[in-house]
Amino acid sequence: MTRTPLDSNSTHEDASLIVQIRSGDYDAFTLLYNKYIRQLTQYGLKFIPDLPAVEDCLHDVFVWLWANRQKLNIHSSVKSYLFKSLRTTLLHWLHRQDRLQTLTPGDEQSYRFELQLTPETLFLHNEQHRQIRQQIESVLLTLTAKQKEVIYLRYYEGLNFEDIARNMNLSVKACYKLMGRAIAVLRDNMVCSILFVIYCCQPVL
Amino acid sequence: MDKYKQYEVNDFLRDESFINWVLNPGAPANQSWTVWMKANPDKREAAQKAIDMIRSLDFKKETVAEEFYVNLKQRIDRTIATAQPAPAKIRSFTGRWIKAAAVVAGLLTGAAVLYYVRKPSYTYISTPYAAIKTAWLPDSTEVVLNANSSVRYSKSRFGGIREVLITGEVFFKVRHIENDGKALPFKVHAENAEIEVLGTEFNVKSINHFTTVMLREGKVRFSIPGAHSETIMQPNDYCYYDAAQGKIITRVAKPGLFTAWMDHKYRFENTTVKEVCETLQAYYGYDFIVRNDSLGKQTFSGTLELKNEQVMLSVLGELFKTKITKEGNQIIIE
Numbered sequence: 001m002t003r004t005p006l007d008s009n010s011t012h013e014d015a016s017l018i019v020q021i022r023s024g025d026y027d028a029f030t031l032l033y034n035k036y037i038r039q040l041t042q043y044g045l046k047f048i049p050d051l052p053a054v055e056d057c058l059h060d061v062f063v064w065l066w067a068n069r070q071k072l073n074i075h076s077s078v079k080s081y082l083f084k085s086l087r088t089t090l091l092h093w094l095h096r097q098d099r100l101q102t103l104t105p106g107d108e109q110s111y112r113f114e115l116q117l118t119p120e121t122l123f124l125h126n127e128q129h130r131q132i133r134q135q136i137e138s139v140l141l142t143l144t145a146k147q148k149e150v151i152y153l154r155y156y157e158g159l160n161f162e163d164i165a166r167n168m169n170l171s172v173k174a175c176y177k178l179m180g181r182a183i184a185v186l187r188d189n190m191v192c193s194i195l196f197v198i199y200c201c202q203p204v205l
Numbered sequence: 206m207d208k209y210k211q212y213e214v215n216d217f218l219r220d221e222s223f224i225n226w227v228l229n230p231g232a233p234a235n236q237s238w239t240v241w242m243k244a245n246p247d248k249r250e251a252a253q254k255a256i257d258m259i260r261s262l263d264f265k266k267e268t269v270a271e272e273f274y275v276n277l278k279q280r281i282d283r284t285i286a287t288a289q290p291a292p293a294k295i296r297s298f299t300g301r302w303i304k305a306a307a308v309v310a311g312l313l314t315g316a317a318v319l320y321y322v323r324k325p326s327y328t329y330i331s332t333p334y335a336a337i338k339t340a341w342l343p344d345s346t347e348v349v350l351n352a353n354s355s356v357r358y359s360k361s362r363f364g365g366i367r368e369v370l371i372t373g374e375v376f377f378k379v380r381h382i383e384n385d386g387k388a389l390p391f392k393v394h395a396e397n398a399e400i401e402v403l404g405t406e407f408n409v410k411s412i413n414h415f416t417t418v419m420l421r422e423g424k425v426r427f428s429i430p431g432a433h434s435e436t437i438m439q440p441n442d443y444c445y446y447d448a449a450q451g452k453i454i455t456r457v458a459k460p461g462l463f464t465a466w467m468d469h470k471y472r473f474e475n476t477t478v479k480e481v482c483e484t485l486q487a488y489y490g491y492d493f494i495v496r497n498d499s500l501g502k503q504t505f506s507g508t509l510e511l512k513n514e515q516v517m518l519s520v521l522g523e524l525f526k527t528k529i530t531k532e533g534n535q536i537i538i539e
Contacts, residue, residue: 026336030278037274045267052310055277062281116265132261155262158228160221176219183218186258 014078021069029066036079039157040086046113046152047090057089080163083153087167113145115152139186147182150175209241212248217255227259275329286333287490287534331355332373334490335514337469342369346391347378349467351410352488367391373487374410376467377402379423398446401426407438408463412487417445419463427453469511475504478525482538485521489514493536500525500538 014035020028037058044054065072065085074081094111117137140148149168153159159167165175209220217223226235242252330340332350339349340356343363348356354373362368367382371393379402382389393400395411398418405423409416418427420438427444428435436453438444443458465472471488473481479501482493488511495501507524509517518536522529528539 027338033278033281034274037277038269041269041274042266045269049267050310051267051269051273055273055280058277059281059284063284066281066285117261118263118265129257129261132257136258136261151262152264155224155228155259156264158225179219180215183215 010079011077018072018074018078021066022072024069029062029069032078033062036082039079040082043083043152043157044086044090046115046149047087047111048094049114053093054090057086057093060089061085076163076166077159079157080159080167083157083159084167111145113148113152115140115143115148136186142185143182147178150179151182154179210245210248212251214251214254214258217252218258223252223255224259227256271327278329279331282331282333283490286335327357328360329355329357335488335511337467342367344380344382346380349376351375351466353490368394370394371409372411374408374412374466376406376408376464378406397429397431399428399430401428408460410463413483415445417443419443419458419460421460421464429453465508466511471509471511472507473509474506476506477502477504478538481505485509485517485536491531491534491536493538495538497527497539500527 014032017028017032021032040058040061041054044057045051048054048057061082065082076084091111117133117140143151146168150164153164153167154161161175161179162172164170165172168175170178212220222235223238225232226238229235230239242249330338330348330350332338332352332354334353336352337350339347341347342356342358343360344367346367348369350356351374354371354375356369356371356375358369367389369392372395375393377391377393379391391402393402393409395409395416396414398411398416400407400409400418402423402425405425406421407423407425408419408421410418418425418438420440420442422440425438426435427438429446432446432451434446434451434453436444436455438455441457441460443456443463445454446452447454459474462472462474466488471481471484473484478495482495482501485491486493505524509520511517518529518531521538525538530537530539
Protein backbone atom coordinates (compact mmCIF):
# COMPACT_ATOMS: atom_id res chain seq x y z
CA MET A 1 0.00 0.00 0.00
CA THR A 2 1.28 3.41 -0.87
CA ARG A 3 -0.88 5.19 1.67
CA THR A 4 0.63 6.38 4.88
CA PRO A 5 -2.17 7.04 7.36
CA LEU A 6 -1.55 7.93 10.95
CA ASP A 7 -1.19 5.32 13.60
CA SER A 8 -0.77 5.82 17.31
CA ASN A 9 2.93 4.85 17.26
CA SER A 10 3.67 7.49 14.72
CA THR A 11 1.71 10.07 16.73
CA HIS A 12 3.86 9.47 19.82
CA GLU A 13 6.99 9.61 17.73
CA ASP A 14 5.91 12.97 16.26
CA ALA A 15 5.16 14.46 19.65
CA SER A 16 8.65 13.60 20.88
CA LEU A 17 10.18 15.00 17.69
CA ILE A 18 8.46 18.30 18.41
CA VAL A 19 9.84 18.29 21.96
CA GLN A 20 13.35 17.76 20.55
CA ILE A 21 12.87 20.44 17.91
CA ARG A 22 11.74 22.90 20.58
CA SER A 23 15.00 22.29 22.42
CA GLY A 24 16.95 23.11 19.26
CA ASP A 25 17.66 19.62 17.90
CA TYR A 26 18.27 20.12 14.19
CA ASP A 27 18.45 16.38 13.51
CA ALA A 28 14.90 15.98 14.81
CA PHE A 29 13.86 18.78 12.46
CA THR A 30 15.48 16.88 9.56
CA LEU A 31 13.68 13.66 10.59
CA LEU A 32 10.34 15.45 10.62
CA TYR A 33 11.11 16.93 7.21
CA ASN A 34 12.01 13.57 5.72
CA LYS A 35 8.95 11.93 7.24
CA TYR A 36 6.34 14.27 5.79
CA ILE A 37 7.87 16.16 2.87
CA ARG A 38 6.59 13.72 0.25
CA GLN A 39 2.99 13.74 1.46
CA LEU A 40 3.07 17.51 1.83
CA THR A 41 4.40 17.95 -1.70
CA GLN A 42 1.60 15.78 -3.09
CA TYR A 43 -0.97 17.76 -1.13
CA GLY A 44 0.48 21.06 -2.33
CA LEU A 45 0.43 19.98 -5.97
CA LYS A 46 -3.32 19.38 -5.67
CA PHE A 47 -3.75 23.11 -5.05
CA ILE A 48 -1.07 24.45 -7.36
CA PRO A 49 0.10 22.13 -10.12
CA ASP A 50 3.40 24.01 -10.28
CA LEU A 51 6.33 22.38 -8.50
CA PRO A 52 8.54 25.50 -8.08
CA ALA A 53 5.64 27.39 -6.49
CA VAL A 54 4.94 24.49 -4.11
CA GLU A 55 8.65 24.38 -3.34
CA ASP A 56 8.64 28.03 -2.29
CA CYS A 57 5.66 27.40 0.02
CA LEU A 58 7.24 24.28 1.57
CA HIS A 59 10.47 26.19 2.10
CA ASP A 60 8.60 28.94 3.96
CA VAL A 61 6.65 26.42 6.08
CA PHE A 62 9.77 24.63 7.34
CA VAL A 63 11.84 27.78 7.80
CA TRP A 64 8.97 29.27 9.80
CA LEU A 65 8.64 26.09 11.86
CA TRP A 66 12.32 26.22 12.86
CA ALA A 67 12.38 29.96 13.49
CA ASN A 68 9.34 29.69 15.76
CA ARG A 69 10.21 26.35 17.34
CA GLN A 70 10.20 27.70 20.88
CA LYS A 71 6.68 29.07 20.51
CA LEU A 72 5.19 25.96 18.91
CA ASN A 73 1.87 25.09 20.43
CA ILE A 74 0.31 22.17 18.60
CA HIS A 75 -3.16 21.01 19.59
CA SER A 76 -3.81 18.63 16.70
CA SER A 77 -1.62 15.83 15.39
CA VAL A 78 1.74 17.06 14.11
CA LYS A 79 0.91 15.78 10.66
CA SER A 80 -2.30 17.77 10.61
CA TYR A 81 -0.43 20.83 11.84
CA LEU A 82 2.02 20.61 8.94
CA PHE A 83 -0.81 20.16 6.46
CA LYS A 84 -2.55 23.21 7.86
CA SER A 85 0.63 25.33 7.74
CA LEU A 86 1.17 24.39 4.13
CA ARG A 87 -2.47 25.03 3.25
CA THR A 88 -2.36 28.53 4.71
CA THR A 89 0.88 29.31 2.86
CA LEU A 90 -0.49 27.96 -0.42
CA LEU A 91 -3.68 30.02 -0.14
CA HIS A 92 -1.62 33.14 0.57
CA TRP A 93 0.46 32.40 -2.45
CA LEU A 94 -2.66 31.95 -4.59
CA HIS A 95 -4.08 35.15 -3.16
CA ARG A 96 -0.97 37.07 -4.17
CA GLN A 97 -1.32 35.73 -7.71
CA ASP A 98 -4.96 36.72 -7.88
CA ARG A 99 -4.62 40.19 -6.41
CA LEU A 100 -5.47 41.69 -9.75
CA GLN A 101 -8.73 39.84 -9.83
CA THR A 102 -10.02 41.70 -6.73
CA LEU A 103 -10.38 38.73 -4.46
CA THR A 104 -11.23 39.54 -0.89
CA PRO A 105 -8.64 38.25 1.58
CA GLY A 106 -9.44 34.89 3.07
CA ASP A 107 -11.74 34.02 0.24
CA GLU A 108 -11.28 30.30 -0.16
CA GLN A 109 -14.05 29.65 -2.62
CA SER A 110 -11.86 30.11 -5.63
CA TYR A 111 -9.14 27.56 -4.97
CA ARG A 112 -8.87 24.37 -6.92
CA PHE A 113 -8.12 20.91 -5.67
CA GLU A 114 -7.23 18.54 -8.47
CA LEU A 115 -8.01 14.97 -7.52
CA GLN A 116 -7.63 11.96 -9.79
CA LEU A 117 -7.60 8.27 -9.05
CA THR A 118 -4.31 6.49 -9.36
CA PRO A 119 -3.80 4.99 -12.83
CA GLU A 120 -5.47 1.61 -13.16
CA THR A 121 -3.32 -1.28 -12.00
CA LEU A 122 -3.31 -4.92 -12.90
CA PHE A 123 -4.77 -5.71 -9.51
CA LEU A 124 -8.12 -4.31 -10.60
CA HIS A 125 -9.18 -7.41 -12.49
CA ASN A 126 -12.35 -7.67 -10.44
CA GLU A 127 -15.35 -6.37 -12.39
CA GLN A 128 -17.05 -4.92 -9.33
CA HIS A 129 -13.95 -2.96 -8.41
CA ARG A 130 -13.70 -1.60 -11.91
CA GLN A 131 -17.28 -0.37 -11.70
CA ILE A 132 -16.70 1.33 -8.38
CA ARG A 133 -13.66 2.99 -9.83
CA GLN A 134 -15.45 4.31 -12.88
CA GLN A 135 -18.25 5.67 -10.77
CA ILE A 136 -15.89 7.41 -8.39
CA GLU A 137 -14.07 8.92 -11.32
CA SER A 138 -17.22 10.45 -12.75
CA VAL A 139 -18.38 11.65 -9.35
CA LEU A 140 -15.06 13.35 -8.60
CA LEU A 141 -15.74 15.67 -11.51
CA THR A 142 -18.91 16.95 -9.87
CA LEU A 143 -17.53 17.60 -6.38
CA THR A 144 -16.40 21.00 -5.14
CA ALA A 145 -12.78 21.64 -4.20
CA LYS A 146 -13.67 21.56 -0.51
CA GLN A 147 -15.47 18.24 -0.78
CA LYS A 148 -12.56 16.73 -2.64
CA GLU A 149 -10.13 18.07 -0.08
CA VAL A 150 -12.10 16.56 2.83
CA ILE A 151 -12.24 13.21 1.07
CA TYR A 152 -8.51 13.33 0.38
CA LEU A 153 -7.55 14.25 3.92
CA ARG A 154 -9.89 11.76 5.60
CA TYR A 155 -9.76 8.70 3.33
CA TYR A 156 -6.30 9.06 1.89
CA GLU A 157 -4.17 10.87 4.46
CA GLY A 158 -6.12 9.53 7.43
CA LEU A 159 -6.51 12.81 9.34
CA ASN A 160 -9.52 12.84 11.68
CA PHE A 161 -12.56 15.05 11.12
CA GLU A 162 -11.74 17.35 13.99
CA ASP A 163 -8.30 18.14 12.61
CA ILE A 164 -9.63 18.53 9.08
CA ALA A 165 -12.30 20.93 10.29
CA ARG A 166 -9.67 22.97 12.11
CA ASN A 167 -7.41 23.01 9.08
CA MET A 168 -10.15 24.19 6.76
CA ASN A 169 -11.64 26.68 9.20
CA LEU A 170 -14.89 24.76 9.39
CA SER A 171 -16.87 23.59 12.38
CA VAL A 172 -16.70 19.85 12.91
CA LYS A 173 -20.40 19.72 12.06
CA ALA A 174 -19.93 21.60 8.81
CA CYS A 175 -17.07 19.29 7.97
CA TYR A 176 -19.31 16.26 8.48
CA LYS A 177 -21.99 17.84 6.34
CA LEU A 178 -19.57 18.56 3.53
CA MET A 179 -18.41 14.97 3.78
CA GLY A 180 -21.97 13.67 3.96
CA ARG A 181 -22.88 15.42 0.75
CA ALA A 182 -19.80 14.10 -0.98
CA ILE A 183 -20.53 10.59 0.21
CA ALA A 184 -24.14 10.97 -0.83
CA VAL A 185 -23.13 11.79 -4.38
CA LEU A 186 -20.66 8.95 -4.39
CA ARG A 187 -23.07 6.46 -2.90
CA ASP A 188 -26.11 7.42 -4.98
CA ASN A 189 -24.04 6.64 -7.98
CA MET A 190 -22.75 3.42 -6.58
CA VAL A 191 -25.72 1.51 -5.28
CA CYS A 192 -28.33 2.01 -7.93
CA SER A 193 -30.02 4.43 -5.57
CA ILE A 194 -32.86 2.39 -4.12
CA LEU A 195 -32.56 4.53 -1.04
CA PHE A 196 -32.14 8.24 -1.13
CA VAL A 197 -30.65 8.22 2.26
CA ILE A 198 -31.10 11.30 4.37
CA TYR A 199 -27.74 12.60 5.42
CA CYS A 200 -28.99 15.61 7.26
CA CYS A 201 -29.35 13.57 10.42
CA GLN A 202 -27.02 14.58 13.25
CA PRO A 203 -23.52 13.26 12.90
CA VAL A 204 -22.54 10.54 15.27
CA LEU A 205 -19.78 11.99 17.38
CA MET B 206 -19.91 -1.65 19.91
CA ASP B 207 -23.66 -2.14 19.88
CA LYS B 208 -24.62 0.90 17.83
CA TYR B 209 -22.70 -0.58 14.90
CA LYS B 210 -25.36 -3.28 14.51
CA GLN B 211 -27.63 -0.59 13.02
CA TYR B 212 -24.95 0.61 10.59
CA GLU B 213 -25.56 0.99 6.86
CA VAL B 214 -22.87 1.58 4.25
CA ASN B 215 -22.85 5.34 4.73
CA ASP B 216 -22.62 5.02 8.50
CA PHE B 217 -19.51 2.93 8.10
CA LEU B 218 -18.14 5.47 5.65
CA ARG B 219 -18.41 8.21 8.22
CA ASP B 220 -17.12 6.32 11.23
CA GLU B 221 -13.63 7.45 12.19
CA SER B 222 -12.52 4.25 13.86
CA PHE B 223 -13.85 2.21 10.92
CA ILE B 224 -11.94 4.35 8.40
CA ASN B 225 -8.78 4.11 10.47
CA TRP B 226 -9.10 0.35 10.53
CA VAL B 227 -9.53 0.14 6.73
CA LEU B 228 -6.57 2.45 6.12
CA ASN B 229 -4.37 0.70 8.65
CA PRO B 230 -5.75 -2.76 9.44
CA GLY B 231 -2.59 -3.91 11.18
CA ALA B 232 -2.42 -1.21 13.86
CA PRO B 233 -3.11 -2.57 17.36
CA ALA B 234 -5.52 0.28 18.16
CA ASN B 235 -7.82 -0.81 15.34
CA GLN B 236 -8.07 -4.49 16.26
CA SER B 237 -11.56 -4.26 17.77
CA TRP B 238 -12.96 -3.96 14.23
CA THR B 239 -11.33 -7.20 13.14
CA VAL B 240 -13.05 -8.90 16.06
CA TRP B 241 -16.38 -7.19 15.41
CA MET B 242 -16.43 -8.20 11.74
CA LYS B 243 -16.03 -11.84 12.72
CA ALA B 244 -18.85 -11.60 15.26
CA ASN B 245 -21.33 -9.89 12.93
CA PRO B 246 -21.58 -11.77 9.65
CA ASP B 247 -24.91 -10.12 8.81
CA LYS B 248 -23.21 -6.74 8.56
CA ARG B 249 -20.38 -8.01 6.47
CA GLU B 250 -21.93 -7.07 3.13
CA ALA B 251 -22.54 -3.43 4.05
CA ALA B 252 -19.13 -3.16 5.65
CA GLN B 253 -17.45 -4.75 2.64
CA LYS B 254 -19.04 -2.16 0.33
CA ALA B 255 -17.71 0.61 2.52
CA ILE B 256 -14.28 -1.03 2.58
CA ASP B 257 -14.25 -1.33 -1.22
CA MET B 258 -15.15 2.32 -1.57
CA ILE B 259 -12.48 3.55 0.81
CA ARG B 260 -9.86 1.35 -0.80
CA SER B 261 -10.84 2.68 -4.22
CA LEU B 262 -10.08 6.20 -3.08
CA ASP B 263 -6.44 5.79 -3.94
CA PHE B 264 -5.35 8.98 -5.61
CA LYS B 265 -2.80 9.68 -8.27
CA LYS B 266 0.63 10.80 -7.14
CA GLU B 267 2.57 13.34 -9.13
CA THR B 268 6.05 12.17 -10.02
CA VAL B 269 8.62 14.13 -8.05
CA ALA B 270 12.31 13.22 -8.28
CA GLU B 271 14.05 12.41 -4.97
CA GLU B 272 16.55 15.11 -5.88
CA PHE B 273 13.80 17.69 -5.41
CA TYR B 274 13.45 16.84 -1.71
CA VAL B 275 17.21 16.84 -1.19
CA ASN B 276 17.68 20.21 -2.88
CA LEU B 277 14.73 21.71 -1.03
CA LYS B 278 16.17 20.55 2.29
CA GLN B 279 19.52 22.10 1.43
CA ARG B 280 17.79 25.33 0.50
CA ILE B 281 15.96 25.29 3.85
CA ASP B 282 19.25 24.54 5.66
CA ARG B 283 20.92 27.48 3.96
CA THR B 284 18.10 29.88 4.78
CA ILE B 285 18.10 28.80 8.40
CA ALA B 286 21.90 28.94 8.67
CA THR B 287 22.08 32.49 7.37
CA ALA B 288 19.09 33.35 9.61
CA GLN B 289 17.63 35.67 7.07
CA PRO B 290 14.32 33.99 6.23
CA ALA B 291 13.92 34.77 2.58
CA PRO B 292 10.32 35.32 1.54
CA ALA B 293 9.03 33.20 -1.30
CA LYS B 294 10.19 34.53 -4.62
CA ILE B 295 7.78 37.13 -5.78
CA ARG B 296 6.68 36.47 -9.29
CA SER B 297 5.98 39.61 -11.20
CA PHE B 298 6.09 38.29 -14.72
CA THR B 299 3.31 38.94 -17.15
CA GLY B 300 1.01 36.07 -18.12
CA ARG B 301 2.91 35.40 -21.30
CA TRP B 302 6.17 34.98 -19.45
CA ILE B 303 4.58 32.69 -16.92
CA LYS B 304 3.33 30.49 -19.73
CA ALA B 305 6.70 30.46 -21.42
CA ALA B 306 8.39 29.74 -18.08
CA ALA B 307 5.88 26.98 -17.37
CA VAL B 308 6.65 25.31 -20.69
CA VAL B 309 10.39 25.51 -20.03
CA ALA B 310 9.93 24.30 -16.46
CA GLY B 311 7.76 21.44 -17.72
CA LEU B 312 10.41 20.36 -20.19
CA LEU B 313 13.14 20.63 -17.59
CA THR B 314 11.13 18.71 -15.01
CA GLY B 315 10.36 16.02 -17.56
CA ALA B 316 14.00 15.71 -18.44
CA ALA B 317 15.01 15.72 -14.79
CA VAL B 318 12.47 13.03 -13.94
CA LEU B 319 13.64 10.86 -16.82
CA TYR B 320 17.20 11.36 -15.72
CA TYR B 321 16.73 10.65 -12.06
CA VAL B 322 14.33 7.77 -12.42
CA ARG B 323 17.22 5.86 -13.97
CA LYS B 324 19.64 6.72 -11.21
CA PRO B 325 19.90 4.63 -8.05
CA SER B 326 18.57 6.38 -4.96
CA TYR B 327 21.11 7.93 -2.64
CA THR B 328 21.23 8.70 1.02
CA TYR B 329 22.43 12.20 1.83
CA ILE B 330 23.97 13.50 5.01
CA SER B 331 24.60 17.23 4.95
CA THR B 332 25.36 20.20 7.16
CA PRO B 333 24.35 23.86 6.86
CA TYR B 334 26.88 26.65 7.29
CA ALA B 335 28.45 27.07 10.73
CA ALA B 336 27.57 23.57 11.95
CA ILE B 337 29.45 20.31 12.44
CA LYS B 338 27.83 16.89 12.51
CA THR B 339 28.88 13.34 13.28
CA ALA B 340 27.14 10.47 11.52
CA TRP B 341 27.61 6.76 10.93
CA LEU B 342 27.40 4.92 7.64
CA PRO B 343 25.65 1.52 7.40
CA ASP B 344 29.00 -0.28 8.02
CA SER B 345 29.48 1.84 11.19
CA THR B 346 32.21 3.94 9.65
CA GLU B 347 32.22 7.28 11.47
CA VAL B 348 32.06 10.47 9.45
CA VAL B 349 32.41 13.98 10.83
CA LEU B 350 31.12 16.67 8.48
CA ASN B 351 32.43 20.21 8.62
CA ALA B 352 30.11 23.12 7.74
CA ASN B 353 28.40 23.17 4.34
CA SER B 354 29.53 19.64 3.52
CA SER B 355 27.80 16.48 2.39
CA VAL B 356 28.27 12.74 2.15
CA ARG B 357 26.26 10.76 -0.36
CA TYR B 358 26.07 7.01 -0.88
CA SER B 359 23.81 4.44 -2.48
CA LYS B 360 22.03 2.56 0.27
CA SER B 361 21.25 -0.45 -1.88
CA ARG B 362 24.82 -0.90 -3.08
CA PHE B 363 26.71 0.02 0.04
CA GLY B 364 26.80 -3.54 1.37
CA GLY B 365 28.81 -4.76 -1.62
CA ILE B 366 30.88 -1.71 -2.54
CA ARG B 367 31.73 0.80 0.14
CA GLU B 368 31.76 4.00 -1.89
CA VAL B 369 30.83 7.54 -0.93
CA LEU B 370 30.78 10.93 -2.65
CA ILE B 371 31.64 14.01 -0.66
CA THR B 372 31.61 17.78 -0.97
CA GLY B 373 33.21 20.18 1.49
CA GLU B 374 35.32 18.71 4.30
CA VAL B 375 34.80 15.34 5.98
CA PHE B 376 36.82 13.32 8.47
CA PHE B 377 36.57 9.54 8.15
CA LYS B 378 37.14 6.79 10.72
CA VAL B 379 36.78 3.81 8.43
CA ARG B 380 35.68 0.56 9.99
CA HIS B 381 37.97 -2.31 9.03
CA ILE B 382 35.90 -5.16 7.59
CA GLU B 383 37.28 -8.47 6.37
CA ASN B 384 35.56 -10.65 3.84
CA ASP B 385 37.09 -14.14 3.35
CA GLY B 386 40.35 -12.89 4.81
CA LYS B 387 40.46 -9.90 2.47
CA ALA B 388 39.88 -6.36 3.65
CA LEU B 389 36.75 -4.83 2.12
CA PRO B 390 37.80 -1.64 0.32
CA PHE B 391 36.35 1.76 1.08
CA LYS B 392 36.39 4.49 -1.55
CA VAL B 393 35.85 8.22 -1.28
CA HIS B 394 35.19 10.37 -4.32
CA ALA B 395 35.77 14.11 -4.06
CA GLU B 396 35.59 16.17 -7.25
CA ASN B 397 38.16 14.52 -9.54
CA ALA B 398 40.02 12.73 -6.75
CA GLU B 399 39.60 9.21 -5.47
CA ILE B 400 40.79 7.89 -2.11
CA GLU B 401 40.87 4.16 -1.49
CA VAL B 402 41.43 2.91 2.04
CA LEU B 403 41.67 -0.16 4.23
CA GLY B 404 40.50 0.79 7.71
CA THR B 405 42.02 4.09 8.73
CA GLU B 406 41.46 7.68 9.78
CA PHE B 407 41.82 10.60 7.42
CA ASN B 408 40.49 14.02 6.52
CA VAL B 409 39.28 15.01 3.03
CA LYS B 410 38.74 18.62 2.06
CA SER B 411 37.23 19.45 -1.30
CA ILE B 412 36.54 23.15 -1.64
CA ASN B 413 36.63 25.36 -4.74
CA HIS B 414 37.50 22.37 -6.96
CA PHE B 415 40.62 21.68 -4.92
CA THR B 416 40.87 18.43 -2.96
CA THR B 417 43.35 17.75 -0.17
CA VAL B 418 43.77 14.67 2.01
CA MET B 419 45.43 14.40 5.40
CA LEU B 420 46.04 10.88 6.68
CA ARG B 421 46.09 10.36 10.42
CA GLU B 422 46.36 6.58 10.66
CA GLY B 423 46.71 3.59 8.35
CA LYS B 424 47.30 3.65 4.64
CA VAL B 425 45.39 5.06 1.69
CA ARG B 426 45.75 5.31 -2.04
CA PHE B 427 45.14 8.84 -3.33
CA SER B 428 44.54 9.05 -7.05
CA ILE B 429 43.35 11.39 -9.78
CA PRO B 430 41.92 8.94 -12.31
CA GLY B 431 41.58 11.67 -14.96
CA ALA B 432 45.31 12.44 -14.77
CA HIS B 433 46.50 8.84 -14.32
CA SER B 434 48.44 9.78 -11.23
CA GLU B 435 48.32 8.14 -7.83
CA THR B 436 50.30 7.81 -4.65
CA ILE B 437 50.24 5.68 -1.51
CA MET B 438 49.96 7.87 1.56
CA GLN B 439 51.65 7.19 4.92
CA PRO B 440 50.45 8.49 8.30
CA ASN B 441 50.82 12.29 8.68
CA ASP B 442 51.08 12.74 4.93
CA TYR B 443 49.23 15.65 3.39
CA CYS B 444 48.46 15.30 -0.32
CA TYR B 445 46.94 17.36 -3.05
CA TYR B 446 46.95 17.41 -6.81
CA ASP B 447 48.81 20.28 -8.41
CA ALA B 448 47.06 20.79 -11.73
CA ALA B 449 49.75 23.16 -13.06
CA GLN B 450 52.51 20.59 -12.56
CA GLY B 451 50.18 17.72 -13.39
CA LYS B 452 51.26 15.69 -10.39
CA ILE B 453 50.36 14.83 -6.82
CA ILE B 454 52.29 16.73 -4.16
CA THR B 455 52.98 15.05 -0.81
CA ARG B 456 54.11 16.89 2.33
CA VAL B 457 54.50 15.83 5.94
CA ALA B 458 52.00 17.69 8.07
CA LYS B 459 50.85 17.99 11.66
CA PRO B 460 47.51 16.17 11.77
CA GLY B 461 46.26 18.49 14.53
CA LEU B 462 46.24 21.41 12.13
CA PHE B 463 43.87 19.60 9.84
CA THR B 464 41.48 18.10 12.34
CA ALA B 465 41.08 20.95 14.85
CA TRP B 466 37.80 21.85 13.13
CA MET B 467 36.19 18.81 14.74
CA ASP B 468 36.53 20.62 18.08
CA HIS B 469 35.00 23.74 16.52
CA LYS B 470 38.40 25.40 16.09
CA TYR B 471 40.71 26.26 13.25
CA ARG B 472 44.46 26.17 13.84
CA PHE B 473 46.76 28.03 11.51
CA GLU B 474 50.54 27.97 11.24
CA ASN B 475 52.18 30.51 8.93
CA THR B 476 49.05 30.61 6.86
CA THR B 477 48.42 33.60 4.60
CA VAL B 478 45.53 35.86 5.52
CA LYS B 479 44.02 35.02 2.15
CA GLU B 480 43.95 31.28 2.98
CA VAL B 481 42.56 31.97 6.45
CA CYS B 482 39.74 33.92 4.86
CA GLU B 483 39.03 31.15 2.36
CA THR B 484 38.80 28.62 5.17
CA LEU B 485 36.42 30.82 7.18
CA GLN B 486 34.37 31.54 4.08
CA ALA B 487 33.88 27.81 3.54
CA TYR B 488 32.75 27.44 7.15
CA TYR B 489 30.43 30.42 7.63
CA GLY B 490 29.32 31.01 4.07
CA TYR B 491 30.08 34.74 4.19
CA ASP B 492 32.16 36.55 1.60
CA PHE B 493 35.40 37.68 3.19
CA ILE B 494 36.74 40.79 1.52
CA VAL B 495 40.30 41.93 2.21
CA ARG B 496 40.57 45.61 1.27
CA ASN B 497 44.33 45.78 1.74
CA ASP B 498 46.29 43.68 -0.77
CA SER B 499 49.50 43.58 1.26
CA LEU B 500 47.61 42.24 4.29
CA GLY B 501 46.28 39.37 2.19
CA LYS B 502 49.85 38.12 1.65
CA GLN B 503 50.96 38.31 5.30
CA THR B 504 51.12 35.07 7.23
CA PHE B 505 49.52 34.31 10.50
CA SER B 506 49.62 31.63 13.25
CA GLY B 507 47.04 30.96 15.92
CA THR B 508 43.80 29.28 16.87
CA LEU B 509 40.31 30.54 16.17
CA GLU B 510 37.27 29.35 18.11
CA LEU B 511 34.34 29.03 15.73
CA LYS B 512 31.33 28.59 17.96
CA ASN B 513 30.74 32.26 18.69
CA GLU B 514 30.90 34.23 15.50
CA GLN B 515 31.22 37.66 17.13
CA VAL B 516 34.05 36.55 19.41
CA MET B 517 35.79 34.93 16.45
CA LEU B 518 35.57 38.17 14.43
CA SER B 519 36.94 40.32 17.24
CA VAL B 520 39.83 37.86 17.82
CA LEU B 521 40.51 37.93 14.10
CA GLY B 522 40.58 41.74 14.19
CA GLU B 523 43.17 41.70 16.99
CA LEU B 524 45.35 39.14 15.24
CA PHE B 525 45.26 41.00 11.92
CA LYS B 526 45.57 44.31 13.83
CA THR B 527 42.85 45.86 11.73
CA LYS B 528 39.15 46.74 11.75
CA ILE B 529 36.64 44.08 10.72
CA THR B 530 33.01 44.88 9.98
CA LYS B 531 30.12 42.69 8.99
CA GLU B 532 27.64 43.97 6.44
CA GLY B 533 24.90 41.53 5.57
CA ASN B 534 26.60 38.55 4.02
CA GLN B 535 30.01 40.22 3.75
CA ILE B 536 32.90 40.44 6.19
CA ILE B 537 35.04 43.43 5.34
CA ILE B 538 38.65 43.49 6.50
CA GLU B 539 40.19 46.96 6.14
